[in-house]
Amino acid sequence: MSENKIIDGKEFAERLRARIGVLAGEFEAKAGRKAGLAVVLVGEDPASQVYVSSKGKQTVAAGMNSFEHKLAADASEEELLAVVASLNADPAVDGILVQLPLPRHMDEQKVIATIDPDKDVDGFHVTNAGRLAVGQAGYVPCTPLGCLMLLEDRLGDLKGLNAVVIGRSNIVGKPMAQLLLSANCTVTIAHRHTKDLADLVRRSDIVVAAVGVPEMVKGDWIKPGATVIDVGINRLPPAEGKTKGRIVGDVDYQGAVQVAGAITPVPGGVGPMTIAVLLRNALVAAYAHEGLTLATADLPEHSI
Numbered sequence: 080m081s082e083n084k085i086i087d088g089k090e091f092a093e094r095l096r097a098r099i100g101v102l103a104g105e106f107e108a109k110a111g112r113k114a115g116l117a118v119v120l121v122g123e124d125p126a127s128q129v130y131v132s133s134k135g136k137q138t139v140a141a142g143m144n145s146f147e148h149k150l151a152a153d154a155s156e157e158e159l160l161a162v163v164a165s166l167n168a169d170p171a172v173d174g175i176l177v178q179l180p181l182p183r184h185m186d187e188q189k190v191i192a193t194i195d196p197d198k199d200v201d202g203f204h205v206t207n208a209g210r211l212a213v214g215q216a217g218y219v220p221c222t223p224l225g226c227l228m229l230l231e232d233r234l235g236d237l238k239g240l241n242a243v244v245i246g247r248s249n250i251v252g253k254p255m256a257q258l259l260l261s262a263n264c265t266v267t268i269a270h271r272h273t274k275d276l277a278d279l280v281r282r283s284d285i286v287v288a289a290v291g292v293p294e295m296v297k298g299d300w301i302k303p304g305a306t307v308i309d310v311g312i313n314r315l316p317p318a319e320g321k322t323k324g325r326i327v328g329d330v331d332y333q334g335a336v337q338v339a340g341a342i343t344p345v346p347g348g349v350g351p352m353t354i355a356v357l358l359r360n361a362l363v364a365a366y367a368h369e370g371l372t373l374a375t376a377d378l379p380e381h382s383i
């Protein structure tokens with residue numbers, strides 16, 4: 080099996096972060112300040128703590144300021160909204176991200192709606208979702224934009240390709256479908272009520288799986304030569320004698336890699352792109368807030 084089948088998101092993300100570091104340095108020289116990204120964490124979900132800590136470290140490593148705000152799991156929604164309001168008003172903060180999921184007593188949509196759309200580097204605000212839907216410039220959710228970068232890096236022009244997006248979340252499935260449509264693919268969004276998913280996948284040149292069901296997409300569903308993007312990060316129960324279970328994606332990797340033309344592994348595929356694109360969005364926000372133009376030379380079309 081050719082090594083070249085594997086789409087190495089970790090390596091791509093490293094290259095993107097290095098480029099962002101250079102552009103963040105240029106920003107500091109021009110603006111007389113560093114770009115700033117604020118991340119808000121509510122509660123103690125272990126995975127969220129790891130992601131927030133990585134975001135902080137990678138932000139600083141890229142030459143930007145990182146502002147971390149941690150609230151207790153039983154903090155009120157009003158407290159969280161007050162933190163977001165203070166970040167909206169802070170000129171040192173270019174991008175704001177509230178780590179999801181939030182505790183059950185908080186209304187995620189209400190919290191996201193409070194973020195200034197021009198600081199919404201997650202691209203979750205309805206204003207940015209609307210901009211994406213009508214093809215206007217705005218912030219695009221990090222995971223799907225990272226997937227598009229990997230696809231274009233591997234395939235070049237996506238025009239005319241049949242793409243299936245499995246999953247219709249606001250965070251991944253819907254924006255992913257919009258991005259593929261903007262790239263002139265013929266797009267189908269599949270979900271729990273879709274009939275004969277296997278047949279649909281067999282007719283697709285691009286498969287993006289974002290359902291959160293371990294290894295749901297089987298290897299024999301994949302069209303020979305298709306490109307498979309696995310967004311799932313599912314931790315299996317630990318094997319006997321182990322404390323932690325293995326992480327698998329939404330695709331049966333061992334089966335799919337035999338047939339696919341290219342495939343993202345889990346871990347090391349889409350996941351690392353999420354934070355790299357977040358830094359990209361934060362830097363874009365900083366340039367925009369200072370009315371500066373961003374040099375886009377020598378970067379892939381969608382990378383900055």
Ligand SMILES: Nc1nc2c(c(=O)[nH]1)N[C@@H](CN(C=O)c1ccc(C(=O)N[C@@H](CCC(=O)O)C(=O)O)cc1)CN2
Nearest residue numbers: 130176177178179180201221346347348349350351353
């Ligand atoms: N406000 C947001 N909340 C969440 C987002 C988001 O984009 N914005 N996405 C996810 C979590 N996430 C970042 O926040 C994230 C998920 C996964 C990875 C990653 O690098 N995964 C690794 C494996 C990690 C592991 O071993 O557990 C990989 O796939 O290689 C980075 C960031 C939900 N919340």
